[in-house]
Amino acid sequence: MYTNFKGNKVYFSTGGLNLVKDNETLCFVHGAGQNHYSFTQQIRYFVSQGYNVIAPDFPGHGFSEGNQTISIEEDMLWLVELLAFLKIEKATFIGHSQGCLTILELAEKKPEFVRGLVFVAGAMSIPVNDFLIDTSIDNPEKAYDLMVTWGQDNYGSFSISDWPGHNHLAEGNAVMKMNDSSVLSKDLKSCNSYNNGKQAASTININCLAVLAKFDMMTPLKKGLQMVEIIKQCDYKILECGHFLPIEKPKELNALIKKYLNTLK
Amino acid sequence: MSEKYRFDTMSLHSGHVPDKETGSRAVPIYQTTSYVFKDTDEAAALYNMEVGGHLYTRISNPTIATLEQRLASLDGGVSCIACSSGMAAMHLVVSAICSSGDHIVASNKMYGANINLLQHTMTRFGIETDFVNPNNLEEIEKSIKPNTKLVFGEVIGNPGLDVMNVPEVAKICKKKNVPLAIDATFNTPYLMKPISHGANIVIHSLTKWIGGHGIAIGGALVNGGNFDWGNKEKFPTISGSHFALNGISFWEEFGPSALTAKIRAEGMYNFGPSLSPNNAFYILQGIETLSLRMKKHIENTKMMLKFLKENESVSWLRHPDLEDHPDHKIAKKILPLGSGSIIVFGIKGGRDAGKAFIENVKLSSHLANVGDAKTLLIHPGSTTHSHLSSEAMKMSGLTDDMIRLSVGLEDIEDIKIDFEKGFKAAAKISSNKC
């Protein structure tokens, strides 16, 4: 769905349906260099489960225009302003990768918006090596390829997919190519410079869920588990896949989120 | 981290890892029509295409999905749909993109059924096609109209062996925001991957070299995921609201894989051109040796070209790897490993000599197929085009002395000996004529 927000055309996926006034809202927050297609197999599933879903494309990503936000703090502010603009008072936030940093920051600074939190392949900090940042500046398409290859386990290597006929390595690249070419480097720098994650995690007072990937090369499992330790009540599950968990293990992720949402009722 | 495997490895492994429950190393044949749902929730999710999975074999099947995923990875596409034949794949693509009132620009040097579908069948449904010389870039660009929704051609045309300058045509299509679909049957992804040259959709007849053994009819379309379908006025059934998704948009929900999502939900669902799981298995077996076979096909083709060039009974010889072929330069650029294993040549003595040649070869089979492991021949003048006069054949780019040879994998010396027998018989006719 398109809207005009802060003078720019902004897209947020709702699974193609209008938001229903009294339904609970789930907000999916994408990661670095991604857009709402990270959550293709979550968005419409949860709409059918009776939720309002919004999965925004951050500025410059996917179908959204406008100047890109260049820090996690800015990402968070853009997101809460968008929610306010859409008259969404409270939501359960599901972040993937960089999206986890955004929702950590949100949990600390704007807790009034938060009903629940799900961290998917996340951590409290995401340091990015210089090589990837430099490549994302000099040769973005090469950086997409590196990320997609690092980001998927065997499923990617062998084009294994529960989704008949899909080749996730190529698809991951195609999704990243939909963004402005300057987007990835800015996102990676935002991740790299964010250092409030531990503090933010320590302030969370609600029951959370972390779904982590055993073979995650982008946000290693170890770092995800450190986050689980710091958050007071954080249930967690480890799935046998790589960083692009929503694509590699969609059914397992959906079932875990669904179970978690039931605990919030 | 995933490994980036190379072509030969992907041809053996993509789309399948040993079965977790049984350990089966080979791809199992899931000979089933349908799949038990875990619960009503899962059933609804599958019906609505909310998550991946199998519902009914007309739409998808695990053995067929392995084939699709293997082809997508070999061609560098984001997604693939395998179906009952190459023609079914072609029809799925055309019907997914075009509606009544739309226009197609297509090569005039294509396989007869591709031409027939566009020239005679689609016109009945209000879809018009302008046929153009596949290498006249100016003509292609000029022929694209505001209602043009597809540009279509073959990398190596059947049977004329014209080579389309895919990278240049792709540039025009990109500029005009029209998807480029390429029939890559004669090259297979081993010789050339159209998506890496800017094409948006690849169509294969799997019946030919990909299956490779003349045992199963099949087809596939591979989606490059590199076309922006976002213009709702131009592509309303992909980016606008669609009945098959309860009124929502394939483009907004599926992005790079919108085209295949639509084809599965509409084409496979409503037309039903599904492949059988058994045929998918046979074709997968073929793919396992695709590169080995293609190497030998090319090697034998080179030797046959030399043999035919030196043979007195041959009046003319056509193959894109020959320097006198009009598209030789393009072929060298986009088909560096070789331009396939079809050779066309003329036989001295015209239609009757051609007939005599065909009737006197023993090892080479006279039949209507190409891309088998075995050497195949056809003489259009006495078969597919026998009802046409010499003049009428010329109009369709053929001559009555023309033989189409699909070079097989036999020992080259045996193929040559077989041909000598045919040539001897043809020469008798030819000398009687003189």
Ligand SMILES: Cc1ncc(COP(=O)(O)O)c(C=O)c1O
């Ligand atoms: C170039 C080309 N495309 C498509 C087809 C159609 O394939 P099928 O027979 O699998 O429908 C053929 C068949 O000869 C062909 O040669």
